[in-house]
Amino acid sequence: MGGKVYAAGDADEAVRVINEIIGEKAKGKTCCAPILLPEGGAERRDVSLLIQTDLPFQGSNEKLLGEIDVGVTRADYAIAETGCVVELAYDDALRLVSSLSRIHIVVVEEATIMPTLQDLAQRIRELLTGKATKPTITLIGGPSRTSDIELKSVLGVHGPKEVLAVLVGEEGGSA
Structure with missing residues (x-):
């Protein structure tokens, strides 16, 4: 869809790749939402503290989030058939990091890739059955696109102009 x-083979390589992207592309402030990645076995660590940022992720500070040039988030899932990444947000600030930034960098774990939209729907149904609190589910298919009355396509009017994914897993490797 675009992007x-x-x-990246592991969390350390993902951090290196993200920092390189930020170094190349950032023209303003950067913000990174918490990103928990596998550390080995069942252990996970928050790598967001290792990523070059100007703004701390502060759950409810929408004023600061509106100043983001580059936003970094972690996808909860991805869909192979469409190339979409999926965010489940219980806090709107997480959604704002991905939707208000000029450039959105999204970390996708290989193990979270679902083959089809139907597979994703089934997984989410299972995950949320019986839960009182439901998240906002956002499917991101690439940069924001819109057209004017003359059908001229414009990128980035209602969201990021650029969406970059960092795929983390055994199939990853030097970018």
Whole structure:
């Protein structure tokens, strides 16, 4: 649908790739939402503290989030058939990091890729059955696109102009 994918074999390589992207592309402030990645076995660590940022992720500070040039988030899932990434947000601030930034960098774990939209729907149904609190579910298919009355396509009017994915997993490797 649009965007670019970078490969990373593990959390450390993902941090390196993200910091390189920020170094190349950031023209303003950057913000990173919490990103928990596998550390080995069942252990996970928050790598957001290792990513170059100007603004701390502060759950409810929408004023600061509106100043983001580059936003970094973690996808909860991705869909192979469409190339979409999926965010489940219980806090609107998480959604704002991905939707208000000029450039959105999204970290996708290989293990979270679902083959089809139907597979994703089934997984989410299972995940949310019986839960009192429901998240906002956002499917991101690439940069924001819109057209004017003359059908001239414009990128980035209602969201990021650029969406970059960092795929983390065994199939990853140097980008």
